[in-house]
Amino acid sequence: MIGRRDGALMRNNSSNQSLLKSRIAIAIAIAIGMFLGCIFAFFFPHGIFSSNSPHFDHNHLTRSISQVVSTSCESSDSLNMLKAEFVAASEKNAELKKQVNVLIEKLRLAEQGKDHAEKQVLVLGEPHKAGPFGTVQGLRTNPTVVPDDSVNTRLANILEKIAVGKELIVALANSNVKDMLEVWFKSIQKVGIPNYLVVALDDEIAKFCESNDVPVYKRDPDKGIDSVGKTGGNHAVSGLKFHILREFLQLGYSVLLSDVDIVYLQNPFHYLYRDSDVESMSDGHNNMTAYGYNDVFDEPAMGWARYAHTMRIWVYNSGFFYIRPTIPSIELLDRVANRLSRGNAWDQAVFNEELFFPSHPGYDGLYASRRTMDFYLFMNSKVLFKTVRKNANLRKIKPVIVHINYHPDKLPRMQVVVEFYVNGKQDALSSFPDGSE
Secondary structure: OHHHHHHHHHHHHHHHHHHHHHHHHHHHHHHHHHHHHHHHHHHOOOOOOOOOOOOOOOOHHHHHHHHHHOHHHHHHHHHHHHHHHHHHHHHHHHHHHHHHHHHHHHHHHHHHHHHHHHHHHHHHOOOOOOOOOOOOOOOOOOOEOOOOHHHOHHHHHHHHHHOEOOEEEEEEEOHHHHHHHHHHHHHHHHHOOOOEEEEEOOHHHHHHHHHOOOOEEEOOOOHHHHHHHHHOOHHHHHHHHHHHHHHHHHOOOEEEEEOOOEEEOOOHHHHOOOOOOEEEEEOOOOHHHHHOEEEEEEOHHHHHHOEEEEEEOOOEEEEEEEEOOEHHHHHHHHHHHHHHHHOOOOHHHHHHHHHHOOOEOOEOOOOOOEEEOOOOOEEEHHHHHHHHHHOOOHHHOOOOEEEOOOOOOHHHHHHHHHHHHOOOOOOOOOOOOOOOO
16 A cells, blocks of 8 residues: 555656656747747837838848857958058048148248248349348349240159159169168168159169168150160269259259169158259268368468468268259259260369359350258268267268268168168178278
8 A cells, every 4th residue: 555655756756857847848939939039029019020110031040140140250351440440530631731742841941931922023123222231132143034844744644743842853764773762762761752753764673662662753755864874873864953953943843863873761851951953972081171261372482471361161972962943953954964965074163163254365264053962861871870970979960861872882871871770770881981092
């Protein structure tokens, strides 16, 4: 009896447990149904299959579920999108800064030009009496020529896009100076100078510039110029610039003529006065040689008159000068180009003779105004390697440009200039001798 009662009791308990599990399962199913019902009611208030409903969309449910499932994916996509937007904003900001700098430069040029124009009106206007002692000042800034685009319409279109404030850096180059040219334009790009142009003297240089996003101009064929331009050495190519630059000036542009053995460390346009026909760097190495000095010549046989005073100044460098589009400037180019075409002369010597020799019997001098650039800012390689690198205070000066004009090993010296002034390698200059070996 006891065994039967125990068996019945166990069967009763098992039945109760099964019933309890069934009720729990039913409750869970009801809860799930209610939850799904709420979801469908929310997304499909007018029914799932109601085609007349304005909210009806067969893909709506799929998209909604996908949105829930892909939340983590969307977070990653959103992050990538934000990164892309940040990069785009940074690039836009850099472009805006560039535009602001260009506008500031144009404003500064306009203010400087206004001052020069006022002086021109004052001197060239109606005749007037001289002012009090110490107040009279002659005209240094000649008026510019009227631009003539018919001289070279193709070049005029190029310059209109590149020049800032009607001025730009111009360099002539052939394939013989390709390696130096690369250091040259990379230094310009590093500084952020937008207004520069390479006049390519052969096809290789033209293609090289184009492949490096360097503004380039290939002249129309000219037998006389092309023969020298394609095969000529440093001095031969240098002599061509006086002929080629004429068109730039006729088009109304001021040119900062640059050889390619130059490293740019600052924007040179921020350091120009623009008050003379020609502003040039000097081959001088101190205040006396760069800016002029009284050199006393001693001739004992003359007795009382043994000392004769002479004026001396070291020559301007014809590889780096700023020239304005004025009549005296164009006359200078014509004079130098004409003399170079007649004989085997050094362009720098002729350039200086035409600038400095006064009128005398049988010769009419050039009446061009001129200014010497600061020799520490527009530095030649003699100043750098003989003086600056050995002086702790002078080493702190950051030049605008360094011209490797005194040394034949140009490329390696250009490279160490970059190492010293750009990359901060303090011993970069130490391995080179003062002069050439």
